[in-house]
Amino acid sequence: MKGKNEPMKLMRGVEFREAFGPGTVLPEYGGLGVANIVPTVERHFGVGSEWPALAEAVLPARLLEGATCIVALLVDAFGYLQLVRAFEEGTAPRLAGLVERGEAEGLVAHLAPITSTFPSTTVTALTTLGTGVPPGRHGVVTQVMHDAQLGATIDILPFAPMLAGVGLQTAGVSPEEWIGLPTAYERLRERGVETIVVNHREFQNTSLSLINHRAARYRGFYTMSDLAVNLRHAIEHAPRPAYIHAYWGTLDSIAHAYGTGSAQHAAEVQQLDHAIGELLLSGLRAPGTLVLLFADHGHIDCIPEPVVWYNDHPRLLDALTSPPAGLDRATVLYVRPGRVDEARGYLAAELGHVFDVLTAEESIELGLYGPPPPTAVARDRTGQLLLLPRENWIAKYQRPGWDRQATNIGKHGGLSTEEMLAPLLALRLG
Numbered sequence: 001m002k003g004k005n006e007p008m009k010l011m012r013g014v015e016f017r018e019a020f021g022p023g024t025v026l027p028e029y030g031g032l033g034v035a036n037i038v039p040t041v042e043r044h045f046g047v048g049s050e051w052p053a054l055a056e057a058v059l060p061a062r063l064l065e066g067a068t069c070i071v072a073l074l075v076d077a078f079g080y081l082q083l084v085r086a087f088e089e090g091t092a093p094r095l096a097g098l099v100e101r102g103e104a105e106g107l108v109a110h111l112a113p114i115t116s117t118f119p120s121t122t123v124t125a126l127t128t129l130g131t132g133v134p135p136g137r138h139g140v141v142t143q144v145m146h147d148a149q150l151g152a153t154i155d156i157l158p159f160a161p162m163l164a165g166v167g168l169q170t171a172g173v174s175p176e177e178w179i180g181l182p183t184a185y186e187r188l189r190e191r192g193v194e195t196i197v198v199n200h201r202e203f204q205n206t207s208l209s210l211i212n213h214r215a216a217r218y219r220g221f222y223t224m225s226d227l228a229v230n231l232r233h234a235i236e237h238a239p240r241p242a243y244i245h246a247y248w249g250t251l252d253s254i255a256h257a258y259g260t261g262s263a264q265h266a267a268e269v270q271q272l273d274h275a276i277g278e279l280l281l282s283g284l285r286a287p288g289t290l291v292l293l294f295a296d297h298g299h300i301d302c303i304p305e306p307v308v309w310y311n312d313h314p315r316l317l318d319a320l321t322s323p324p325a326g327l328d329r330a331t332v333l334y335v336r337p338g339r340v341d342e343a344r345g346y347l348a349a350e351l352g353h354v355f356d357v358l359t360a361e362e363s364i365e366l367g368l369y370g371p372p373p374p375t376a377v378a379r380d381r382t383g384q385l386l387l388l389p390r391e392n393w394i395a396k397y398q399r400p401g402w403d404r405q406a407t408n409i410g411k412h413g414g415l416s417t418e419e420m421l422a423p424l425l426a427l428r429l430g
Contacts, residue, residue, distance in 0.1 A: 041072070051133065069290070073231070080421035095425065119326070126296065129212070130183050131179070134369060136370040143155060148381075159208065169207055183216075198247070201222060251268050259303065294424045296422065299410035328389075331387040355388060360386065
């Protein structure tokens with residue numbers, strides 16, 4: 001854990017703690033992370049929250065004063081370092097202009113880095129945004145995890161067991177009852193706040209939406225331009241007070257397929273910059289509106305690919321109660337009783353050059369899932385060992401009937417600065 005408590009200085013005096021030395025970042029839940037966005041909204045509109053709001057360094061209090069409408073515009077996978085590079089390369093001139101104007105004219109716009117949740121992945125971050133609590137409380141501690149109550153390893157994104165064709169909803173498992181928590185939208189509506197979700201039409205009534213968006217009015221869209229127009233309409237016409245959450249996911253797909261340094265990524269950023277700068281914000285008159293443009297995580301490029309296949313390590317697999325779970329950049333191992341030391345010793349001897357290895361207790365003590373202790377359900381889902389590939393390594397498990405296919409270029413889930421740092425661009429309108 002060398003250097004894990006040493007601060008890392010970035011833009012605007014914001015400091016983060018290193019995880020395993022330079023180039024790695026621990027998630028922040030005390031005011032400098034994605035996890036603090038919804039508590040900020042709730043506190044502003046008079047809903048009690050035990051979790052801290054965003055710190056002054058990332059969201060100056062003056063931008064919140066008198067705000068009657070808060071818009072959280074989430075661009076999936078638009079990492080902080082990716083945004084900075086887009087500014088440098090000129091592919092996001094409108095967003096860069098907003099930041100420059102904010103610096104020149106006072107607190108109209110303010111940009112700062114924040115951290116993702118852990119793991120740095122969408123389902124965990126979205127559930128934190130939906131419920132207003134950290135992963136250690138809502139229990140979505142990774143995308144693929146073993147659920148002891150269901151007796152299966154499940155993938156949260158499709159809400160289905162990994163090795164069965166029947167979804168959990170079809171089998172009678174209610175997403176709402178499974179999560180067991182109210183949404184922030186429910187709490188806000190009880191206080192008389194209008195709540196709206198602007199998201200792709202294909203996501204309406206999915207399991208993840210039922211977990212995270214209950215009580216919000218859902219406005220679907222098809223394309224980026226459609227999103228910008230629908231969001232603009234919501235801002236202009238929603239009753240006040242209002243909280244509006246909007247989501248754009250295509251940049252994540254582009255980064256996965258082509259990498260963050262590709263021409264395709266640059267083109268998508270240019271389209272996004274145009275949609276936000278021209279279709280959404282240009283000429284928009286919305287006094288009392290605060291727009292928070294942010295990401296849930298970033299990406300690290302993993303080509304050329306150094307890949308570990310767990311199938312090539314049968315001694316390790318023999319020590320497990322179920323196949324490796326989690327993500328390619330943050331693997332969760334569920335180890336048989338009495339064999340944790342054996343598994344950890346094998347990893348040190350055979351794969352010590354690839355992984356940083358933590359016990360679940362060590363990861364909890366580090367605060368990866370939020371302030372300890374986690375709930376009993378969340379603790380059970382963290383397994384016994386957490387494997388974090390170094391640099392741009394990834395680790396995969398070939399499931400029965402699957403081929404060892406070429407992997408995506410862009411990856412996320414781990415603790416690298418590329419994956420963990422997200423931008424928070426606050427824009428006060430009117």
